[in-house]
């Protein structure tokens with residue numbers, strides 16, 4: 001009987017999508033693509049990947065970059081710690097590894113932002129190392145293939161999934177084997193309506209035999225996202241709008257936004273904004289005009305942001321909880337590195353703001 005790994009690799013060679021990073025053998029390009037693909041869809045990643053590689057074509061170019069430039073290219077892709085870690089890791093590779101990415105999973109995992117999955121993916125695809133790489137797609141294929149009915153989040157099941165993946169990765173072409181599993185999960189063994197009749201593993205898949213592949217992997221119950229509200233001001237002085245930068249660590253670290261803060265319980269949005277501007281940027285604003293609200297989902301939170309326009313602020317800027325500020329021509333605010341929430345909020349501004 002043909003080994004499962006051979007079936008997968010043959011299928012991959014016939015069916016793989018032509019993606020920009022698959023045309024490259026450069027470990028740096030593969031590392032960037034694997035980092036961008038974490039929790040992000042392929043279609044969304046392609047334009048970011050191409051812009052990033054055009055601007056920072058190698059590790060040295062990235063290591064010499066300013067954080068603002070890297071975050072600017074990442075803006076809209078989410079999970080910004082990935083971009084900050086890429087920059088840190090590039091500098092370490094330049095300073096301690098002579099500019100060449102380490103070629104083993106173990107050494108790759110020493111770098112900031114490289115976990116077990118990324119280390120396995122880069123080591124196998126770029127350096128032909130027989131390392132497993134289990135992401136959500138791979139876990140789903142393996143859970144169905146072996147009919148693993150235990151919660152995939154538990155350490156025991158994780159161990160089982162990684163062991164199954166490691167057994168398959170052992171042998172020639174481990175990079176293609178891992179990509180075959182990822183591709184199969186993304187295009188055939190999908191979470192809903194898996195296309196079993198087209199699957200190269202259909203004759204040896206236990207979940208298919210049991211008749212309920214869609215029930216695997218078993219779902220862990222997710223906590224409901226917490227609902228929170230916040231306020232922000234489009235604060236204008238002599239035709240220039242105020243933007244503030246978040247400190248480098250934490251959620252949206254290093255990104256620019258409009259000044260504001262959280263809405264306290266039972267506080268009305270306008271009062272909250274006037275208080276936040278005084279407390280966090282040292283400005284007193286006589287009144288604020290409500291421009292609208294936007295909603296945004298973070299991983300564990302749903303946030304509703306109220307945006308206000310504020311003119312003639314009094315006082316000098318004193319920052320609390322931000323690490324830099326700029327007064328900018330209104331059109332220039334949208335050019336700063338910023339998250340999706342701020343971009344949505346800026347769309348509420350009337351033209352000629």
Ligand code: SF4
Pocket residue numbers: 141144145188189190194195196197199200201202203205206207208213
């Ligand atoms: S046969 Fe169906 S459930 Fe099994 S691996 Fe293939 S697509 Fe997934």
